[in-house]
Amino acid sequence: MSTPPGTRPDGRGSGAPGGRPRRRVLDDSAPPRFFVSDLDGAPRWVGGMLAGLQAALLSLLVVVLPAIAAYVATSAAPATTGIPWTRAVEVAAGLWLLAHGVPLTDAPSVTLVPLGLTALAVFGCYASARRSGYATRSAFGAGVGAYVGVALVVGLVTGVPLLHVGIGLLGAAAVAAGGLGAGLLRRPEAPRFRDVVQPVRARLPEPVAHGVAAGTTALATLVLLAAVLATLWVVTGRSAIAEVVGSLRLDAVGGVVLAVAELAYAPTLVLWALAWLVGPGFAVGTGTSFATGGVQAGALPAVPLLGALPAPDVVGGVLVALPVVTLLAGAAAALVLRRRLVTERALDAPAAGLVSAATAGLGALVLAALARGGIGPGRMTELGPEPLLVALAVAGGVALGALLVLLPGDRHVRAAVAAAARRVWAGATGLVRRG
Structure with a gap:
C-alpha cells in the first residue's frame, strides 16, 4: 500500500500536528547561497587581516611586476647575462622596503625615501580597508599587524639587517595605520571621525x-x-x-x-x-x-x-x-x-x-x-x-x-x-x- 503524501511510513504526519505536511517558509531577504562569501560569520578581525594582507601584497606587486618586466625586456642584453630573474625581485623588494624607511641592502648609502611609493602604499591600504574591511578596533589592529608581518617577511627574506628591519616595521605600522584607518572610517557602518576623536578632544582644554x-x-x-x-x-x-x-x-x-x-x-x-x-x-x-x-x-x-x-x-x-x-x-x-x-x-x-x-x-x-x-x-x-x-x-x-x-x-x-x-x-x- 502506498504511503499518502506528507506522512511517514508509520502513518504519522511529517509536518504539523494532524498529519498535515509542514510548509517551507521562504526568506526573501536572505541572499542566494551563490553570492554568500565563505567569510560570512567569521570574526571581524579576519576581514581586517585580509585587508592588510591585500594592501601589502598589492603595493609590493606594483613594484615587483615592473621590475620583472624590465628584466624580461633586457634579458638578451650582454649586461644581464648570468643574472637570475630573482635578482630583479630582490631589487624591487628593496625599493618597497625603502618606501617604508629601510635603506637598500646593496647600497646602504641610499636612504632617501621614495615618498611616491609610500603614498601608493597608503592608498592601497585605504582602498583595501574601504572595500573589504570592518570598522572595528579588532579589524584595524589585525590589518596593521598583517601589513607589518608582510614587511617583516620581506625584510628577512631579502637579508636586511635586524636594525633596519626594526625601522621598516615602524614605517610599515605608520603606513598601515594611516591608510587602513582612513579607509575604515569611510565604511558605511563606521562612525564619523569627529566621534572617534571626541573622547580625546573632550579631555583637552x-x-x-x-x-x-x-x-x-x-x-x-x-x-x-x-x-x-x-x-x-x-x-x-x-x-x-x-x-x-x-x-x-x-x-x-x-x-x-x-x-x-x-x-x-x-x-x-x-x-x-x-x-x-x-x-x-x-x-x-x-x-x-x-x-x-x-x-x-x-x-x-x-x-x-x-x-x-x-x-x-x-x-x-x-x-x-x-x-x-x-x-x-x-x-x-x-x-x-x-x-x-x-x-x-x-x-x-x-x-x-x-x-x-x-x-x-x-x-x-x-x-x-x-x-x-x-x-x-x-x-x-x-x-x-x-x-x-x-x-x-x-x-x-x-x-x-x-x-x-x-x-x-x-x-x-x-x-x-x-x-x-x-x-x-x-x-x-x-x-x-x-x-
Missing part, C-alpha cells in the same frame, strides 16, 4: 584642541603652496630636464623605469620646495644650499628631476621676503580659530596661538625628516632640508601670524592690557606726586 586644528590647517596650507611652487619649478625647468633626459640616451624600457623613479620622488621635491618656501632651504650634496637668499650648487648627478631646481639667477632680491608666507598661513588659520574659540581668560588666546605654532612646527619637522637622506656615497649622502631649522621657521612664522590676529581681537586680552596700562600709569603718577 578648548584652546589646546582648537590650536591643534589651526596648526594643522596652517601646515596644510604651506604644503599646498609648496606643491604649486614645485609645479612651477618643473614647468620653468623643462628645458634643463629635457637636456638631461636626452643625454642619458635611454631606450623604451629605460625611459619607463626612469619615469617611474621620477614619479616616486616627486613628493620629495614638494617637501624640498616647502623648505625653500619657509626659508632654510635644502641641500643636494654636501656643501650645497638652495635657499631664497642664494644658491650654492655643486656638480649634480644626471637626474632629470634635479633640472627643476632653482638656478642661482632666480633667487635673492624680493624672494628673500618669501618666508613671510608662514606668517600669512598662521594668520589665515587664526582667523578661522578666532570664530570658533570661546575664551574665558586672557591666556586662552595666546595659548591657542602657541599650540597652533607647535603643531605646525612638529608636522614640518616630520615632513622635513622624510625628505632628507642620501642617494649614493660621498657627497650624495646629504640631500634635503635640515628638519630642525624647517620646524623652527614654520613654528616661528605661524606663531607670529596667529598671535597678531588673536591677541588684538580678544576682549580678555584687551581688558588685561588696559588694566596693566592703568596700573603702570597710576604707579607712574604716584611717583611723580611723591617726588
Whole structure:
C-alpha cells in the first residue's frame, strides 16, 4: 500500500500536528547561497587581516611586476647575462622596503625615501580597508599587524639587517595605520571621525584642541603652496630636464623605469620646495644650499628631476621676503580659530596661538625628516632640508601670524592690557606726586 503524501511510513504526519505536511517558509531577504562569501560569520578581525594582507601584497606587486618586466625586456642584453630573474625581485623588494624607511641592502648609502611609493602604499591600504574591511578596533589592529608581518617577511627574506628591519616595521605600522584607518572610517557602518576623536578632544582644554586644528590647517596650507611652487619649478625647468633626459640616451624600457623613479620622488621635491618656501632651504650634496637668499650648487648627478631646481639667477632680491608666507598661513588659520574659540581668560588666546605654532612646527619637522637622506656615497649622502631649522621657521612664522590676529581681537586680552596700562600709569603718577 502506498504511503499518502506528507506522512511517514508509520502513518504519522511529517509536518504539523494532524498529519498535515509542514510548509517551507521562504526568506526573501536572505541572499542566494551563490553570492554568500565563505567569510560570512567569521570574526571581524579576519576581514581586517585580509585587508592588510591585500594592501601589502598589492603595493609590493606594483613594484615587483615592473621590475620583472624590465628584466624580461633586457634579458638578451650582454649586461644581464648570468643574472637570475630573482635578482630583479630582490631589487624591487628593496625599493618597497625603502618606501617604508629601510635603506637598500646593496647600497646602504641610499636612504632617501621614495615618498611616491609610500603614498601608493597608503592608498592601497585605504582602498583595501574601504572595500573589504570592518570598522572595528579588532579589524584595524589585525590589518596593521598583517601589513607589518608582510614587511617583516620581506625584510628577512631579502637579508636586511635586524636594525633596519626594526625601522621598516615602524614605517610599515605608520603606513598601515594611516591608510587602513582612513579607509575604515569611510565604511558605511563606521562612525564619523569627529566621534572617534571626541573622547580625546573632550579631555583637552578648548584652546589646546582648537590650536591643534589651526596648526594643522596652517601646515596644510604651506604644503599646498609648496606643491604649486614645485609645479612651477618643473614647468620653468623643462628645458634643463629635457637636456638631461636626452643625454642619458635611454631606450623604451629605460625611459619607463626612469619615469617611474621620477614619479616616486616627486613628493620629495614638494617637501624640498616647502623648505625653500619657509626659508632654510635644502641641500643636494654636501656643501650645497638652495635657499631664497642664494644658491650654492655643486656638480649634480644626471637626474632629470634635479633640472627643476632653482638656478642661482632666480633667487635673492624680493624672494628673500618669501618666508613671510608662514606668517600669512598662521594668520589665515587664526582667523578661522578666532570664530570658533570661546575664551574665558586672557591666556586662552595666546595659548591657542602657541599650540597652533607647535603643531605646525612638529608636522614640518616630520615632513622635513622624510625628505632628507642620501642617494649614493660621498657627497650624495646629504640631500634635503635640515628638519630642525624647517620646524623652527614654520613654528616661528605661524606663531607670529596667529598671535597678531588673536591677541588684538580678544576682549580678555584687551581688558588685561588696559588694566596693566592703568596700573603702570597710576604707579607712574604716584611717583611723580611723591617726588
